[in-house]
Amino acid sequence: MFKFLKKWRQQRIISSSTISPENWENAFGLLPLLDHLSADEKNSLRDLAILLLHEKSFLGAHDLVVSEEMMLLIALQACLPILHLGIDWYSEWTTIIVYPAGFAPERTVVDEFGLAHTTRSELSGEAWQRGPVILSWKHTENAGIKDGHNVVIHEFVHKLDMLNGAANGFPPMHKDIRATSWSEIFTAAFADFQRNPKPGLDRYGATAPAEFLAVMSEVFFEKPDLLNNAYPEVYTALSLFFRQDPIH
Ligand SMILES: [Zn+2]
The missing domain is CATH 3.40.390.10 (Collagenase (Catalytic Domain))
Structure with a gap:
């Protein structure tokens, strides 16, 4: 019964989505990575992306305005690894933060001699256990071109890895x-x-x-x-x- 209710609720979220078919088509068109999927798989991926957009908030860092197109591109790629697993694999966290470009958080690391150093190195993405996924838009906007690199898939796979403890x-x-x-x-x-x-x-x-x-x-x-x-x-x-x- 619980499963049935959950499905029903998800179906309602999907059918009440206000994102136009043209905007989905545009997003799929910008992601050659998804070309090999069947029509049914593309529909399932879109439905998962709608659920992801419903469940997660997008935050733009450094005044970045995260447009609908940016959200669709991120959501479709994020949902590719869970296409045949389900949206529950991305539970227990709520936020996707997008920086305009690479970001350099200050970190304190303790070396082998017990000394703490502060480091700043530029990152294109990061995933925190039970916390946000962080992406650099500069590294994300062309992620789906099939060159072998994909920062969105990378960070969201860390999220799957973190479901049973540290990555x-x-x-x-x-x-x-x-x-x-x-x-x-x-x-x-x-x-x-x-x-x-x-x-x-x-x-x-x-x-x-x-x-x-x-x-x-x-x-x-x-x-x-x-x-x-x-x-x-x-x-x-x-x-x-x-x-x-x-x-x-
Ligand atoms: Zn990593």
Whole structure:
């Protein structure tokens, strides 16, 4: 009964959306990343994006006005990883902050000698556990062009990874994926990637298991053949996890 009510409520949100079909068409047109989806999948993705827009608030930082077009572009790409998982995978947080360009938060890090340093390095995106997703619009506006990089997918995959604790490259598993095989596949591929950089795969993925998952997910959706050639087992594991197979 609860499930039925939830579906009914979601259906009401979707059917009362005021975003015009032309504006959706325009947003899909700007995202070659989504070209391979079937008509049914595009409809489901749009419905998920409507739910995401309903559930999350967008905040523009540094006086940035977040337009409807910007929101649609972000929401459609954010919902691609959950296309066959559902909107509940993005629960427990509420805000998407958009900066005009890269942002440089001040951080205090403690080094190996116990000394605290303040660092400022420019970021294109960030995801906080139970907190906001932060995106730089400069890095987001062309994210969907299928060049193998996608800051929106990257940050939202961190959000999936954080559903069962701090981001560690090990998101909650479906019943048909063995946790041990996921762990073996990703540990081996991560270790190999640290030693042997692969052309087209961002070296940033070698910095931590969580970054490896996020970077490989970007490539999974943007250049699936490249990932399948470099790490076929990672491709298959991601395909089981996302319940999508962008190559076929
Ligand atoms: Zn990251």
